[in-house]
Amino acid sequence: QKTEGTVNDKLLSICTLLEKHIPYYNWVGFYFKNGDKNELKLGPYVGEPTDHTIIPFGKGICGQVAVSNKNFVVPDVAAQDNYIACSITVKAEIVIPIFVNGENIGQIDIDSNTPDPFTEADERFLEFVCEQVASIL
Numbered sequence: 001q002k003t004e005g006t007v008n009d010k011l012l013s014i015c016t017l018l019e020k021h022i023p024y025y026n027w028v029g030f031y032f033k034n035g036d037k038n039e040l041k042l043g044p045y046v047g048e049p050t051d052h053t054i055i056p057f058g059k060g061i062c063g064q065v066a067v068s069n070k071n072f073v074v075p076d077v078a079a080q081d082n083y084i085a086c087s088i089t090v091k092a093e094i095v096i097p098i099f100v101n102g103e104n105i106g107q108i109d110i111d112s113n114t115p116d117p118f119t120e121a122d123e124r125f126l127e128f129v130c131e132q133v134a135s136i137l
């Protein structure tokens with residue numbers, strides 16, 4: 001049994017590395033399903049503190065990914081109706097689900113201050129990161 005502290009240290013290290021080395025990754029965090037509730041809970045993150053530590057399924061980009069089980073790439077957050085703003089500096093967002101035994105148990109969420117920065121290379125890379133994360137949970 002892995003302790004939550006150890007896992008959270010690793011997740012925070014991943015956030016720190018991604019934010020530090022990829023210039024257009026400006027807020028990097030993990031959300032996980034909150035027990036049996038139909039909501040996401042904020043896990044380790046790097047960037048400005050957010051008020052949105054709990055996100056109901058279906059709400060915002062993150063909540064939609066909790067339901068769709070699909071990557072969500074948002075080139076322009078201003079064009080999204082179902083979007084939860086955390087900071088006025090954010091222009092774009094990417095959310096990639098994390099699967100354990102085929103179940104969507106959480107996600108990595110990245111905000112960018114650069115408009116339309118995310119490519120398919122980001123999706124493939126972050127899918128790989130999420131697979132690695134799944135293997136340590």
Ligand code: SME
Nearest residue numbers: 050060061062083084086
């Ligand atoms: N923008 C997200 C909320 C989380 S913040 O980006 C940290 C959303 O719409 O779900």
